[in-house]
Amino acid sequence: DADVTQTPRNRITKTGKRIMLECSQTKGHDRMYWYRQDPGLGLRLIYYSFDVKDINKGEISDGYSVSRQAQAKFSLSLESAIPNQTALYFCATRDRDTGELFFGEGSRLTVL
Amino acid sequence: AQSVTQLGSHVSVSEGALVLLRCNYSSSVPPYLFWYVQYPNQGLQLLLKYTSAATLVKGINGFEAEFKKSETSFHLTKPSAHMSDAAEYFCAVTGYGGSQGNLIFGKGTKLSVKP
Numbered sequence: 416d417a418d419v420t421q422t423p424r425n426r427i428t429k430t431g432k433r434i435m436l437e438c439s440q441t442k443g444h445d446r447m448y449w450y451r452q453d454p455g456l457g458l459r460l461i462y463y464s465f466d467v468k469d470i471n472k473g474e475i476s477d478g479y480s481v482s483r484q485a486q487a488k489f490s491l492s493l494e495s496a497i498p499n500q501t502a503l504y505f506c507a508t509r510d511r512d513t514g515e516l517f518f519g520e521g522s523r524l525t526v527l
Numbered sequence: 528a529q530s531v532t533q534l535g536s537h538v539s540v541s542e543g544a545l546v547l548l549r550c551n552y553s554s555s556v557p558p559y560l561f562w563y564v565q566y567p568n569q570g571l572q573l574l575l576k577y578t579s580a581a582t583l584v585k586g587i588n589g590f591e592a593e594f595k596k597s598e599t600s601f602h603l604t605k606p607s608a609h610m611s612d613a614a615e616y617f618c619a620v621t622g623y624g625g626s627q628g629n630l631i632f633g634k635g636t637k638l639s640v641k642p
Binding site: 419448455456457458459460463473505513514515516518519520521 | 536559561563568569570571572573576578617621629630632633634635
């Protein structure tokens with residue numbers, strides 16, 4: 416089983432719908448991240464969390480919210496999806512000693 | 528502020544040829560630098576990292592990178608390309624020195640390998 420698991424892997428939705436992307440990890444890391452990947456733009460940080468009570472905005476947090484339900488779970492919500500939120504979303508955990516990020520396999524979201 | 532520039536959004540090489548993917552960084556403090564690879568329909572995985580120890584860093588699958596402070600560069604190389612190296616490669620720098628800062632990613636370089 417993967418260390419970082421994202422669900423759903425693919426989702427098509429309509430403008431205005433609420434969407435939740437879920438992430439769970441078995442690496443035991445306290446740091447978790449949500450990134451968005453768009454062609455030609457690389458990865459951009461949406462939100463990150465250092466523990467259950469410590470959640471921080473990244474560079475592109477507008478239109479998104481997150482919830483850290485437990486050390487192992489970090490979910491990303493789009494309250495009212497819009498077409499320019501169509502992207503590939505990655506959850507990651509981070510080893511605090513080495514700085515290395517460990518990524519899930521991604522959730523491809525299409526907003527029509 | 529820290530930043531990363533990857534020169535060339537697409538690089539094409541022949542099988543067996545040298546692979547050179549360029550990365551330049553900007554950092555006001557000693558950086559930690561990373562190269563990640565993304566194969567089609569997969570997440571990113573770490574190729575190698577520089578954390579202020581040896582300047583020549585060896586990674587998985589025959590890749591290596593050299594940290595050159597004077598040139599603010601961390602270019603990725605592999606002596607002989609293989610078809611399986613076709614992927615997208617991302618350079619990243621920590622937001623501030625050490626392992627604690629958030630990673631800032633470059634825009635990526637897609638590597639194609641021709642038979």
